[in-house]
Amino acid sequence: MNVVEVDGTPDAARRLMRALTDALDGGDTVLPLAANTPDAEPPPDAPSSAAAVIRTSGSTGTPKDVLLSARALTASATATHARLGGPGHWLLATPAHYIGGLQVLVRSLLAGTEPGVLDLSSGFQPEAFAQVSKALPGEGPRYTALVPTQLARLLDAGQADAAASFDAIIIGGAALPTGLRERAEDNGVRVISAYGMSETAGGCVYDGVPLDGVRVATDAPTEAGRVRLTGPILADGYLNDDAETSAAFRDGWFHTNDLGRISPDGRLEILGRADDVINTGGVKVAAHAVADALLSHRGVRDACVVGLQDPDWGEAVVAAVVPHDPERPPAPDDLTAHVRTALGAPSAPKRVRFVAELPLRGPGKPDHDAVRRLLRS
Template structure:
C-alpha cells in the first residue's frame, strides 16, 4: 500500500462496487468491519454454521461468505459458477454442506432464488434444507418471496453494500450496533418516515481508495421509508426516481405491483425521455410463459389502482431476459436504452 494515506493503510480488503449506477469505486474495509459483519450475522441467524459459497468472490456478498466461514471456523462448500448458476449445480454443491453438523447457511441474489423455486426439483429440495438463506444484491419481488417461503425456504432479506461490508439490515431490522436514519440527503433528518438512507456502525468501511475517509455516517444513494412497525423498506435508488409531469415516481413501487401480477416472472421499470411529460414510465417484463404474455391493459390497470395514474407505464415491452450488471443487479441503463 505504498503511497496510501494513514487511514488507508488500515484496510484489510479493497473491493470494487458493482458500478450499476455510475463509475465503479474501490471500497477499503478494515478487518474489524469484516469480522463485525460476520459475527453480527451469526448472532442474528442463530449461531455460527457451515456456509455454501454460491456467489462470485469478487463481490462483497461472496467475500463475506468466506469471512463468515473463517470466523465460524468451518470450511465452506463452494459452488462451481464457471458455467453459470444452475439449480442442479446448486443441489450438488449443497449436498456436501448439508451433511456437516450444525446450522447451514448460504447467500443468493433474487435471480438465483427464482431459478431454484421455479420447479419442484433437486434445487428446491436443497435450498429448503438450509437454516438460513440470505437474499440481497437487488430488490426481491414480494411475489418471489411469498412463493419461496410458501415452499419452505427460510428466507432472510438483506440490505447493504460494499461500503457496509455487505448486508447490515436483515428483514428490515439493522444488525446489533448498526444505526439507520432517513435524511433529506444532506444529513438533516427527513420529515415524516421517508428519505435518503444513511448508515453508521461497526460494519462501515474506511472510505474509498483515493478519496476522503468516511465520517460517522455513510450516505447511501438509496431512498427508504419506515413501515408502521419500524422496519426499513428500501424504495430504490434516488438516481432511479422517475419525474413524469412533475410527479416523482418510485420505479420500485411500480415493479412490486407488476411483479405480483399473474404471468409476470421479472420486471424492470425505468424512465425514458418523453416530449410531453419529460419522462415516461416504461416497463420491461419477462413473462412466465413467453407464448402467453400477460395482458398489457390489465398490467397498467393494476399500477393505476395501486400507485396512481402518473405511475402507469406508457411503454411495456416483453423481453426474454433482463440485462444484468454485477451480482444479480439489473442494468437499468441498458433497459432504458432498449426503449430507444
C-alpha cells in the same frame, strides 16, 4: 496489494480464502477481481489498515474501490451469525469478488468451517446447487447467500427442497420481491432479505432490523428520506478518492443514495433510490413502486422500470418485463391496467416490452442503463 483473480471455480475461491486469511491476520490487502477484468492492476498504495478492497459494480455510476478493515469484515460476520442463530456451514453460491460472496468466506473463517463452493464458471445452475448442497455437512446450521434471480431459478427448476435444506438463505444484491418471498416461504424456504452494500461490509439490515451494533437513520424520520448507516461495519472510505469519501462518509455515518422510512417499531423500509423518481407530466412516480406493482401480477417473473425522455410527458414511464410464460405473456394492456389500479394513472407504463431476461450488472442488480438502451431501440 494481493490481487486474486476469481473466475467462479472452486480453486479460485480457495485461493481467495487463503489470501483473505492472511489479510485478516494483518498481511497484504487483498483485492478480488473477476477474471479478465480490464485494467485490473490496482493502485499500489492501499493503506495498511485495509484488509480487503472491494470494487463496486458501478450499477449507478463509476465503480469505486471500497476500503474494508478486518474489524469491519469480522464485525459484520459476527453480527450475522448472532442474528441467524450461531456459526455454521456456508455454501458460496455468488461471485466471491463482490461483498456478498466475500462475506461467505469471512463467515466460514470465523466459524472454523470449510465452505462449500458452487462452480459458477459457466453460470448459476440450479441442479449443481442441489448437488453441492447435499455435500455440505449436515451437523450444525447450514447457510447460503443468493440474489433474487438465483432464488427464482431454483424454484422454477423444481429445486425448492435443496433451498429448504438450509437453515437460512440471505437474499441480497437486489430487493427481494414480495411475491418471490411468499413463493419461497410456501415451499418451506427460510429467506432473509438483507440490505447493505460494500461500504457496510455487506448486508447490515436483515428483514428491516439492523444487526447488532448497527444504527439506521433517515433525513426525514416520518416519511421518505435518504438512508444513513453507522456502526463497526463501516468501510474506511474509497481508495484514492478523497472527494467521494468526504461526500459519502460524514460525521461517522455512511450516507447512501437510497430512500427509506423507519416504522415506529424501528424497522427500515427501503423505498428506492433517490435518483429513482420519474417526473412524468409533472407528477413524480417512483420507478421501484411501479416495478413492484408489475411483479405482483401473476404473469410477471421480473421487471425493471425506467424513465425515458418524452416530448409530451417530459419523461415516460416504460417497463421491461420478463413473463413467467414466454409463449403466453400477459397482454400489455392488462399490465398497464394492473399498475393503474394499484398506483394510479400517472404510474401506468406508457410502454411495456417483453424480454427473455433483464440485463444485470453486479450481483443480480438490474442494469438500468442497459434497460434504457434496450427500451429506446
